[in-house]
Amino acid sequence: MTTPVWVQLVYLGCAICFILALKGLSSPRSARAGNLVGAVGAVAACVVVFFYAGIDNLVPILVAVAVGLVVGVVGARRVQMTQMPQLVALFNGVGGGAAALVALLELGELAGVSEGGFALAATAFTIGVGAISFAGSLVTFAKLQDLMTSRPVVFPGLPVVFGAALLGALALAVATVVEPALWPGVVLAVVGLGLGVLLVLPVGGADVPIVISLLNAFTGLTVAAGGYVLDNTVLLVAGTLVGASGTFLTKLMAAAMGRSVVNILFGALKGGSTLGAGQASDRPVRSAGPEDVAILLNYAHRVIIVPGYGLAVAQAQHTLRELVDVLGDRGVAVDYAIHPVAGRMPGHMNVLLAEAQVPYEQLKEMDDINGDFKQTDVVLVVGANDVVNPAAKSTPGAPIYGMPILNADEAQQIIFLKRSMRPGFAGIENELLFDPKTTLLFGDAKDSLGKLLSSVKAL
């Protein structure tokens, strides 16, 4: 099947759309338009195929598209903004799964006619990596959705099993190229599923978003290889763009957390960094009631809020904004300090606070505000923990060592709103909680903020 020139030109236009989309998405002003351009390109490419490729089974295909459309739109519209990371993981996973299925079917065709080895190698790559991406993404989904523990899961011999599975996958891939047949491809897909699970199991909860980004890049490369198999340039270009930018983005994210990708994937296997005990400590802390905390806040000159995932889980963004508004009226200077990985993914917290209509100017990035903590009277930490944990600077053995943190420990007073003494997402204890400058207000973030709000108003 040769592709007509006009179709190739349309594909070129679509590829340009994708480049412009990625370009647009890297700047806040053009991001939304960029996303739209990408969508137009993708839809155009998929519509064109019906006009030249002699597609049979038109009705079932359109029904399948309609089903996917409904599921995708409803899922994307209904999801809570806090659950967005796992939804992206899920979308990525099904994309990888689709690519693996496409390659399996293509392998069934190629098995009859012996074609070049390159196409078969690309087919094997698509099957194996697509399956890894599918299974791995499902495990990240389960971890983020609390369907399973978010701590690293390691069992003795995991590296051996992983290594054996990897070698087995390579052998199967070679077998597929040498002796094209469907069955090694199917077995390869199954082994790929196992590899995906084994790859993600040892990754700790805090690092999962980076793994999502990595698997996203995997799926991109899978789609690129699929493009080569199907003789389709737009798949090749789009997949490669995503693979390359996804890999680079993974590096950027890891750098924002002061981690290396290798360490994230295989750190838990080395056994050195067991991520803390994960139990509530019974060391003494100082706690106070909302009235006392309200007084601290009300008579401060400068307050910095450190919001974390706990804030989002409690859906307390709106109450927090009200509290900040009241304090602002009383002449207190209040800013929000946004850690690059506050929430669960880089930029997640900005999205959540923007949803609560917090004015953009009050959101300060870490590097811009870290110098201000010394002159700050009160830091209010709401549902965050790891991003202010001084262990990142002082304890070389800690799993988060080297991660840039907000210098909350330099302020005059630190107030934590916490539900319990349980450690944060990374599972390690926070020395700052036991600091003499620290006061804890226990309770659900929304409750606590509500009480604080009424106490401040009453003053």
Add this chain to the structure above:
Amino acid sequence: MSEPVVWLTIFVLSVFVGVEVISKVSSTLHTPLMSGANAIHGIILLGAILVAGHAESVWALVVGLVAVVLATVNMVGGFVVTDRMLQMFTRRKPRPAVESVETRSRQDGAPR
């Protein structure tokens, strides 16, 4: 027809473009960018339609249709959720918020 070197050329050039276009992204946009890139690889839908459209057995058709459904979810869901995220960035109304704070603080300030 498919000359591997031509494909390799396209691949390598695309790698450079892919890295280059996002090299200056701010960390605020990491999440939407990842989600947008995720939607773009939903283009595998095109491949799924091709194989489903050329399926010669019922078995192949069923697998192809599953691929179509999965790929559509990836593509459509990806673009919609990215748009939702980005909507959050643009829908901030700094004007009214700032004004009301100003007027209120002025009223506060006057009696003091």
